[in-house]
Amino acid sequence: MVQKRVFLSPPHMSGNEQYYVEQAFETNWIAPLGPNVKALEEGFAQYAGTNGALAVSSGTSAIHLALKVLGVSRGDTVFCSSFTFIASANPIVYQGAEPVFIDSEFDTWNMSPQALEIALDTAKKKRRIPKAVILVHLFGQSAKVEEIQSICRKYKVALIEDAAESLGSTFKGKQTGSFGDMGIYSLNGNKIITASGGGMLVSDNEDYLDKALFLSTQARDPAIHYEHSSVGYNYRLSNILAGVGRAQLEVLDDRVSARRGVFDRYQKSLGAIPGIAFMPELKDTRGNRWLTAVIIDEKVTGTRPIDIIHALEAENIESRPLWKPLHLQPIFKGSAFFTAADDIGVSSRLFEQGLCLPSGSAMTKEDQDRIAAIVKEIAAPSKMTQ
Ligand SMILES: *Cc1c(COP(=O)(O)O)cnc(C)c1O
Numbered sequence: 001m002v003q004k005r006v007f008l009s010p011p012h013m014s015g016n017e018q019y020y021v022e023q024a025f026e027t028n029w030i031a032p033l034g035p036n037v038k039a040l041e042e043g044f045a046q047y048a049g050t051n052g053a054l055a056v057s058s059g060t061s062a063i064h065l066a067l068k069v070l071g072v073s074r075g076d077t078v079f080c081s082s083f084t085f086i087a088s089a090n091p092i093v094y095q096g097a098e099p100v101f102i103d104s105e106f107d108t109w110n111m112s113p114q115a116l117e118i119a120l121d122t123a124k125k126k127r128r129i130p131k132a133v134i135l136v137h138l139f140g141q142s143a144k145v146e147e148i149q150s151i152c153r154k155y156k157v158a159l160i161e162d163a164a165e166s167l168g169s170t171f172k173g174k175q176t177g178s179f180g181d182m183g184i185y186s187l188n189g190n191k192i193i194t195a196s197g198g199g200m201l202v203s204d205n206e207d208y209l210d211k212a213l214f215l216s217t218q219a220r221d222p223a224i225h226y227e228h229s230s231v232g233y234n235y236r237l238s239n240i241l242a243g244v245g246r247a248q249l250e251v252l253d254d255r256v257s258a259r260r261g262v263f264d265r266y267q268k269s270l271g272a273i274p275g276i277a278f279m280p281e282l283k284d285t286r287g288n289r290w291l292t293a294v295i296i297d298e299k300v301t302g303t304r305p306i307d308i309i310h311a312l313e314a315e316n317i318e319s320r321p322l323w324k325p326l327h328l329q330p331i332f333k334g335s336a337f338f339t340a341a342d343d344i345g346v347s348s349r350l351f352e353q354g355l356c357l358p359s360g361s362a363m364t365k366e367d368q369d370r371i372a373a374i375v376k377e378i379a380a381p382s383k384m385t386q
Contacts, residue, residue: 059186275300
């Protein structure tokens with residue numbers, strides 16, 4: 001009999017979502033905006049510790065708005081972590097600007113401060129300082145955000161944090177997403193909490209948030225009739241979806257604990273296997289462990305990540321490789337890439353060896369033990385079996 005599918009990162013409802021959605025129905029706040037949106041924004045600003053927050057339709061649209069607010073346009077360059085999901089960089093292309101990709105470091109798997117400095121130094125010599133740096137905190141692991149922030153300040157470049165995967169992760173006790181000039185979160189269905197779809201832009205700069213609000217609501221100039229002198233978007237979040245997000249935000253800390261628990265459990269059962277290494281956690285940071293990510297040394301284990309993915313799939317269990325670095329994507333062929341390592345770089349090595357294990361916060365211990373046993377059997381086959 002085929003077992004019920006185990007997903008990589010499925011939504012995990014608290015039970016309170018329907019209450020807020022019901023409230024929206026009862027008061028007929030079906031239209032966009034409304035009390036759930038307002039409460040969700042206040043909740044996010046408070047959680048992140050920023051002056052404000054703007055609820056939008058996706059994390060991608062939040063990045064797009066951040067670039068618009070900074071005036072990114074054709075002829076500009078924007079630096080971006082290479083090791084990330086495509087959504088981090090697509091908005092650069094929407095603006096007709098040119099992405100420049102920055103490699104990772106082994107300490108955090110995130111943007112290498114050395115590579116960033118090399119890239120900025122090169123840009124300065126060419127008098128082509130980027131309009132912004134998009135820093136990703138991948139799989140919930142905080143990047144060296146303080147160091148990167150001070151490099152950005154040195155070169156007078158705006159910093160946008162893509163904290164889509166790291167909601168609830170902290171660096172020295174402060175939330176990722178709250179360091180940069182702007183930060184974004186995603187409430188997509190696969191993230192640590194969800195609104196079924198949605199995103200959030202946070203900032204201490206109220207002017208930025210006002211501008212983003214203006215752009216996200218069709219850039220309507222103040223007048224009784226509809227007056228427009230710039231191009232806008234329809235990017236706001238619906239009050240129904242915000243009701244789901246609102247209940248999810250209430251349980252975010254529980255979800256972080258649960259995902260960290262999942263990580264610890266995997267590490268206990270698989271951490272001692274030679275050739276398997278878990279994603280590190282930088283000193284003074286606490287990740288949300290959105291996905292448990294490991295790297296598998298084929299020379300030691302005799303196994304490639306894809307072998308494990310196939311074995312798990314045969315048991316109806318979903319697992320994935322790590323994100324393929326953007327500088328290796330066909331669509332970004334020809335884009336500049338900076339690394340502080342050799343030509344191959346760090347992110348492509350992580351990609352080749354990496355694997356994400358199912359990490360849902362509602363996953364049962366039985367399912368997790370089953371997964372760990374499958375991985376163990378492939379990567380460290382028992383010597384007793386003939
Ligand atoms: C999910 C994700 C996004 C985009 O968020 P959406 O809400 O799906 O648009 C951006 N960056 C990263 C790193 C992500 O994982």
